[in-house]
Amino acid sequence: MAESVASGPCIGILALQGAFEEHRKIVQELGARTVEVRLPDDLDKDLDGLIIPGGESTAMAIVGARHGIFPKLKAFVQGGKPIWGTCAGMILLSNRAIMQKAGGQPLIGGLDVEVCRNFFGSQVSSFEVLLQLEGAAAAGSLGSRGPVSAVFIRAPAILEAGPGVEVLARVKATPCAQARHCVEEVYREQQKQREELLQREGRPSAPPPSVPTAASEDGARGRGRSGGEKTCMEREEDGRMEVVVAVQQGHLLATAFHPELTPERWWHQYFMSMCSQQAQTASKK
Numbered sequence: 001m002a003e004s005v006a007s008g009p010c011i012g013i014l015a016l017q018g019a020f021e022e023h024r025k026i027v028q029e030l031g032a033r034t035v036e037v038r039l040p041d042d043l044d045k046d047l048d049g050l051i052i053p054g055g056e057s058t059a060m061a062i063v064g065a066r067h068g069i070f071p072k073l074k075a076f077v078q079g080g081k082p083i084w085g086t087c088a089g090m091i092l093l094s095n096r097a098i099m100q101k102a103g104g105q106p107l108i109g110g111l112d113v114e115v116c117r118n119f120f121g122s123q124v125s126s127f128e129v130l131l132q133l134e135g136a137a138a139a140g141s142l143g144s145r146g147p148v149s150a151v152f153i154r155a156p157a158i159l160e161a162g163p164g165v166e167v168l169a170r171v172k173a174t175p176c177a178q179a180r181h182c183v184e185e186v187y188r189e190q191q192k193q194r195e196e197l198l199q200r201e202g203r204p205s206a207p208p209p210s211v212p213t214a215a216s217e218d219g220a221r222g223r224g225r226s227g228g229e230k231t232c233m234e235r236e237e238d239g240r241m242e243v244v245v246a247v248q249q250g251h252l253l254a255t256a257f258h259p260e261l262t263p264e265r266w267w268h269q270y271f272m273s274m275c276s277q278q279a280q281t282a283s284k285k
């Protein structure tokens with residue numbers, strides 16, 4: 001097992017399946033100590049943060065269940081230490097996932113979003129784009145910077161997010177046919193819920209919006225199912241959709257793409273700064 005001896009924060013990398021080795025090398029280069037996390041007890045090793053890598057969320061769920069690590073991972077999420085889910089890791093961190101494999105799949109949960117698995121299609125639909133950073137990512141401690149390159153491989157997209165979730169990046173791309181079908185269902189459900197709400201309030205029912213996410217009074221991008229939620233998708237005229245692909249909810253960071261596959265280290269530095277803050281807070285206690 002590769003564990004390092006540097007003096008930076010101690011970062012656990014969930015090593016059940018997927019790109020854990022790539023993340024380990026990068027955060028070690030940036031000065032972190034690392035622990036590969038496979039068994040429940042590995043989460044007790046004084047970690048300052050945890051990376052859940054990309055790969056295949058269903059495979060990770062199967063291996064994780066075999067190792068009995070899911071209950072401990074759920075507790076770790078509640079513990080407040082920084083956790084970063086990339087791609088499959090983002091799916092596992094989400095509270096809800098659509099386009100799951102038949103029979104469903106266990107999620108760790110904690111991140112108040114709904115993701116659509118494989119939103120952009122299969123492996124052959126992989127792509128690389130430049131992402132414009134938003135919110136804390138644009139204005140954060142690492143200073144302002146230009147667009148960051150991102151690689152999408154069978155990547156999920158965030159379709160809805162709760163009020164405590166901050167959007168860090170969006171992308172405009174064409175969803176696969178199955179995802180488009182799922183999205184239409186989400187729209188219909190949202191419209192139904194909007195109408196039910198208006199009826200309960202005794203107001204006339206509103207015509208369906210021409211784009212699904214007309215801006216609401218508070219500037220959020222539309223309303224989700226329960227009223228407080230943001231809808232994270234916009235339809236473009238050319239069949240593409242703009243969807244959310246990076247978010248932060250306090251100590252939870254999630255990216256739909258693979259920052260370990262591009263030479264830039266921006267996302268790893270961003271997460272490392274979250275972990276360093278955690279390490280400093282822990283040492284003062």
Ligand SMILES: NC(=O)CC[C@H](N)C(=O)O
Nearest residue numbers: 054055056057087088154
């Ligand atoms: N590159 C990835 O991590 C792909 C994630 C994959 N679509 C899943 O459901 O797990």
